[in-house]
Amino acid sequence: xxxxxxxxxxxxxxxxxxxxxxxxxxxxxxxxxxxxxxxxxxxxxxxxxxxxxxxxxxxxxxxxxxxxxxxxxxxxxxxxxxxxxxxxxxxxxxxxxxxxxxxxxxx
Numbered sequence: 001x002x003x004x005x006x007x008x009x010x011x012x013x014x015x016x017x018x019x020x021x022x023x024x025x026x027x028x029x030x031x032x033x034x035x036x037x038x039x040x041x042x043x044x045x046x047x048x049x050x051x052x053x054x055x056x057x058x059x060x061x062x063x064x065x066x067x068x069x070x071x072x073x074x075x076x077x078x079x080x081x082x083x084x085x086x087x088x089x090x091x092x093x094x095x096x097x098x099x100x101x102x103x104x105x106x107x
Contacts, residue, residue: 001026006079007035007047013087014045020094030067032060041097042069045090049076070097 003011003025014023014036021038029037029044036045044064046057057073064071072093074086 004047004049004076006074006076009079009083010045010047010074010086010090011036013083014090019087019091021098029069030063032063034064034071037069038094041094042067043090043093043097044069044071046071046073047076047079048073 011023011025013019015025019038021041021043023036023038023043023045025036026033027037034044035047037043038045061071061073070093072090079086
């Protein structure tokens with residue numbers, strides 16, 4: 001599947017352990033396929049356009065979380081306008097999760 005421009009930018013920044021962990025692109029997690037997934041620590045990253053109906057994603061997010069994944073969601077606009085912050089957020093979550101911290105304590 002072809003990446004969007006925003007997905008490609010994020011992928012270039014996180015592939016090959018640039019974010020401190022190994023991410024995979026569009027790898028199945030159960031019966032869902034996230035944009036990017038890191039299996040250790042368990043982190044899913046989704047990039048969506050503004051027209052995306054995030055309310056329809058509840059089942060998908062709940063499934064990822066039920067499997068132990070933390071889910072980060074960004075819009076294409078966030079990637080375009082706040083790219084360093086988006087990548088920084090991903091890197092921070094990798095560090096939190098690798099350290100064994102409970103993500104809920106950081107929200």
